[in-house]
Amino acid sequence: MTTYAEIVLRAISVYLFMIIAIRLFGKKELAQLSVIDLVFILLISNAVQNAMVGPDNSLQGGLIAAGALFITNFILKKIIGRYDSVGKLIQGEPVMLIYKGKVQERNLKITGFTHAELEAAIREHGVEKIENIDLAMLEVDGNISVLTDDFRTRTHKKRIHKTLNNPNATT
Secondary structure, eight states: OOOHHHHHHHHHHHHHHHHHHHHHHOTHHHHSOOHHHHHHHHHHHHHHHHHHHTTOOSHHHHHHHHHHHHHHHHHHHHHHHHOHHHHHHHHOOOEEEEETTEEOHHHHHHHTOOHHHHHHHHHHTTOOOGGGEEEEEEOTTSOEEEEEHHHHHHHHHHHHHHHHHOTTOOO
């Protein structure tokens, strides 16, 4: 019979393996889930279940594995919050995909995004053309943030409007 200490070690090992695997296979997997990705995640979770608890199918074994995962996750988040270098190692850094209307081809290739996926992501932000984008970044959580000429223009107009209506306002 599997000891509870062994279940804890197995669960932590699988957890760390999954973090490394997700990190190696790219951030886009996190926020840009397709049907294929969802099925993959469900199958992976089923595949690693036995690796965590071994032959122990008891309620206690499952709860101990889950508890070990929660505690490991809590500790890892605290470490990431305290040490930027660990956060960069595990989560990576934001990647610039578009700058001043130009696709950063090298970064697009590094992240594994296709032009079609990038264009779909910018449409989700309500932007028609890549040329209208000042900056698009793939964030560490897998989301794409987009800043457009329109955003800059609106912000600039608000500052001018404030200044015209209030001569004492600072810009």
